[in-house]
Amino acid sequence: xxxxxxxxxxxxxxxxxxxxxxxxxxxxxxxxxxxxxxxxxxxxxxxxxxxxxxxxxxxxxxxxxxxxxxxxxxxxxxxxxxxxxxxxxxxxxxxxxxxxxxxxxxxxxxxxxxxxxxxxxxxxxxxxxxxxxxxxxxxxxxxxxxxxxxxxxxxxxxxxxxxxxxxxxxxxxxxxxxxxxxxxxxxxxxxxxxxxxxxxxxxxxxxxxxxxxxxxxxxxxxxxxxxxxxxxxxxxxxxxxxxxxxxxxxxxxxxxxxxxxxxxxxxxxxxxxxxxxxxxxxxxxxxxxxxxxxxxxxxxxxxxxxxxxxxxxxxxxxxxxxxxxxxxxxxx
Amino acid sequence: xxxxxxxxxxxxxxxxxxxxxxxxxxxxxxxxxxxxxxxxxxxxxxxxxxxxxxxxxxxxxxxxxxxxxxxxxxxxxxxxxxxxxxxxxxxxxxxxxxxxxxxxxxxxxxxxxxxxxxxxxxxxxxxxxxxxxxxxxxxxxxxxxxxxxxxxxxxxxxxxxxxxxxxxxxxxxxxxxxxxxxxxxxxxxxxxxxxxxxxxx
Ligand SMILES: [Zn+2]
Numbered sequence: 077x078x079x080x081x082x083x084x085x086x087x088x089x090x091x092x093x094x095x096x097x098x099x100x101x102x103x104x105x106x107x108x109x110x111x112x113x114x115x116x117x118x119x120x121x122x123x124x125x126x127x128x129x130x131x132x133x134x135x136x137x138x139x140x141x142x143x144x145x146x147x148x149x150x151x152x153x154x155x156x157x158x159x160x161x162x163x164x165x166x167x168x169x170x171x172x173x174x175x176x177x178x179x180x181x182x183x184x185x186x187x188x189x190x191x192x193x194x195x196x197x198x199x200x201x202x203x204x205x206x207x208x209x210x211x212x213x214x215x216x217x218x219x220x221x222x223x224x225x226x227x228x229x230x231x232x233x234x235x236x237x238x239x240x241x242x243x244x245x246x247x248x249x250x251x252x253x254x255x256x257x258x259x260x261x262x263x264x265x266x267x268x269x270x271x272x273x274x275x276x277x278x279x280x281x282x283x284x285x286x287x288x289x290x291x292x293x294x295x296x297x298x299x300x301x302x303x304x305x306x307x308x309x310x311x312x313x314x315x316x317x318x319x320x321x322x323x324x325x326x327x328x329x330x331x332x333x334x335x336x337x338x339x340x341x342x343x344x345x346x347x348x349x350x351x352x353x354x355x356x357x358x359x360x361x362x363x364x365x366x367x368x369x370x371x372x373x374x375x376x377x378x379x380x381x382x383x384x385x386x387x388x389x390x391x392x393x394x395x396x397x398x399x400x401x402x403x404x405x406x407x408x
Numbered sequence: 409x410x411x412x413x414x415x416x417x418x419x420x421x422x423x424x425x426x427x428x429x430x431x432x433x434x435x436x437x438x439x440x441x442x443x444x445x446x447x448x449x450x451x452x453x454x455x456x457x458x459x460x461x462x463x464x465x466x467x468x469x470x471x472x473x474x475x476x477x478x479x480x481x482x483x484x485x486x487x488x489x490x491x492x493x494x495x496x497x498x499x500x501x502x503x504x505x506x507x508x509x510x511x512x513x514x515x516x517x518x519x520x521x522x523x524x525x526x527x528x529x530x531x532x533x534x535x536x537x538x539x540x541x542x543x544x545x546x547x548x549x550x551x552x553x554x555x556x557x558x559x560x561x562x563x564x565x566x567x568x569x570x571x572x573x574x575x576x577x578x579x580x581x582x583x584x585x586x587x588x589x590x591x592x593x594x595x596x597x598x599x600x601x602x603x604x605x606x607x608x609x
Binding site: 114115119121122124125127128129130131132133135136146161162165166168169170172173174176177178395396397399400 | 465590
């Protein structure tokens, strides 16, 4: 089954052709990161403008790269949310045109389901499994007992992990996006500042990063006031250690409670080297999988993979009334 | 059998949606709906319906005419995305027209000011004239203060803020621009984003 994936929920315009949920024939990503960098973050109106500008080019390249014809596609899977509404609507409407033009069924896919299924592409899935979803917009632990069955065990009560990384990076005067830079510097430093590990002992599977973020910003501010020398590498390492301790610890607690066979880490922060290292060090009894780098950030291959299983499970397509939604529940 | 020319006109740059299917210069089907502003949901079902009425498919269209703005940023993007995709998938000609010109075509008064409110006393405006049944532009579309703009017009004019476009008038006009490179087509926003304007300050 050939699935055309379409993803425009934030600042990447992406189209992909995936066969049977795992064989990626093409995955074209037109990234806007260089455009948004000078604004210190994603500007929604600019993101929408860039999506319209690039949309047909990205479709054309994805189809050509896959050496396939539109007529040969069996399903169109498009991100319907959550995300920036103006951006989502571009992908959704472009996908609907293809659906009507070639009479191909279309389904709207949850963006986070896509991030989770990014793991299926290279690693497969063994149920029950535990998914840790960490990105600029999400921090959640999800239990899957079978394909396309999502049970949210817990989530952040305030900031997402990636958001905390970006804010700490900004305070340190590092450029956007902050995550990869903080990660790189952290590898050169040591955990000298011993920041708190928020909610690490709470008995649930929820997270909180806004308190940690404020604490880190305060410490930085006080050090500046006292004219203390700030070792940026150690500062980043201390922050990263605190964050990854919490993420790994909660994951282990959930793993033990639900007796899962596999752990997968999904979302942009899955690219974080500190998190990768600590997860693999601390969890050795079952496999821990991370998507390869190209599938950590937003991409349409993951949407095609998720769409394939969603379609198999629901056995039903959406229709031309399909719309984008800025907020959307994964379990719904 | 002589092959007929099948043209599709789309405009979603305001809170109104307009689709028109024209065969050999005659408007056979149209949708014009005011004030719903739910274009992302309605455009494709309406398009399917309009085509079905004439027993046509998207692939059988020969030309697309798209309202390119100015107007609602989100709205115009939906129409432009759909038009771009149809043109690209079927390799058919696409022409752009000002969304203000489409709006102005509703009126047959000698001078017509098409106006889309842009808040704080400003609007997207274009001044057009009807000359023996033909629509012509007097002054390029612009974003300006409404009172200042109006005070500089020396003739009697009618203001048009909505109304079903007169496609036959539009198709006969010289206001269409053929787009040769489909991938580069973008809406005419007439204004940089707020973030870009702040950056330039
Ligand atoms: Zn994402």
